[in-house]
Amino acid sequence: MRVATVKLVRLHGFVAYGFASAEEFLRSAHAGDTSCLITDVRMPGMSGVDLQSHLIAQGSRVPVIFITAFPEHSSQTRAMAAGAVCFLTKPFDGQTLINCLSEAVKENRSQRRQDEEPE
Numbered sequence: 001m002r003v004a005t006v007k008l009v010r011l012h013g014f015v016a017y018g019f020a021s022a023e024e025f026l027r028s029a030h031a032g033d034t035s036c037l038i039t040d041v042r043m044p045g046m047s048g049v050d051l052q053s054h055l056i057a058q059g060s061r062v063p064v065i066f067i068t069a070f071p072e073h074s075s076q077t078r079a080m081a082a083g084a085v086c087f088l089t090k091p092f093d094g095q096t097l098i099n100c101l102s103e104a105v106k107e108n109r110s111q112r113r114q115d116e117e118p119e
Contacts, residue, residue, distance in 0.1 A: 008097065038067065039051055047075075069089070
């Protein structure tokens with residue numbers, strides 16, 4: 001699924017990297033300059049929802065899109081309350097993911113501009 005998602009995102013003109021776990025992403029050189037994070041809810045080690053919480057605690061406001069084959073209301077509620085852009089249940093239409101990604105990147109650019117404006 002990770003490889004297919006990276007290919008789909010790249011096919012639509014976005015730069016994309018795939019990671020086997022949340023911990024691998026956090027150790028990567030890309031963790032600090034990510035415009036949007038697409039994560040599975042269930043992963044080995046840290047869950048996607050825990051990754052979102054970790055990033056927020058670190059001061060990151062990167063938009064997050066969740067995908068899952070195991071839709072649990074509690075995970076969805078927690079993710080969306082913390083600001084997730086989308087919560088998609090597998091299988092999902094590729095265009096739906098791209099629409100979510102486009103919206104997330106647009107919101108991220110807008111937020112970055114606001115953060116850069118002098119007070």
